[in-house]
Amino acid sequence: MVVVFVISVAAYLLLAWSGGGLDPGEIGIACFVGFWISLVAKRRMKDKHFTLSGINPLRWGYFLCYLVGPFFVGLVKANLDVAKRVITGHIRPGIVKVTPALRSDAGLTLLANSITLTPGTLTVDVDEEDRSLYIHCLYLAEETPSPEDLYGSFETWARRIAE
Structure with a gap:
């Protein structure tokens, strides 16, 4: 808990x-x-075990590459898509349940936050039992879209950064 004290x-x-x-x-x-x-x-965090993996420079490098690469591209594409849908009124909202194959809480949090930060999608809830996300989408083309359609390569990057 020295880290918490220092911070x-x-x-x-x-x-x-x-x-x-x-x-x-x-x-x-x-x-x-x-x-x-x-x-x-x-x-409050008796059962949590903290490691020093968060200060690994390689993970920080991956995170920076993710921010300026796939996340930025996804952000721009989502902004353009939302602007088009607002202008045309072509909206078909819905909530989808997705179960990503992420083992760590940090990876799941990174994915959920990335989904929420891109316009047109919002992580509404996280089911802690089966580690699934409930995502609200501004436009659903089909009833059960694939994870790739919802958040692209974000899951792969979350795994690379946090696990």
Whole structure:
């Protein structure tokens, strides 16, 4: 929980910093707040095991490639599609259940957030038992679209980055 303490203290100090120096009282308050936040986090996340895989430079490289590559392309295509549908009024909304083959919570979260950030789709719910996503789409061409039709290569990239 040292990481939670350090991040909490750094966040507090960044918020309290006004461009000049930091008052020693503010540093003390930051340490106090960070201590209590780390204690609460430790109690609430007993069963979670944290690893250092999140600081792997290769994963960060994949993430940056994903943002400037497939995600950006998907974002532009979705924006154009939504603009066309708003102008023409050609909308057929629906909710679809999809079960991606992602093992980690981080991968599932990355996929769900990527789906939500692209216009025209929204991750409405996550079923934790079978790890499926409920996705609301602005336009459904068919009753059961394939995952590729819904979110393209996002699942592959989520697996590459988070698992």
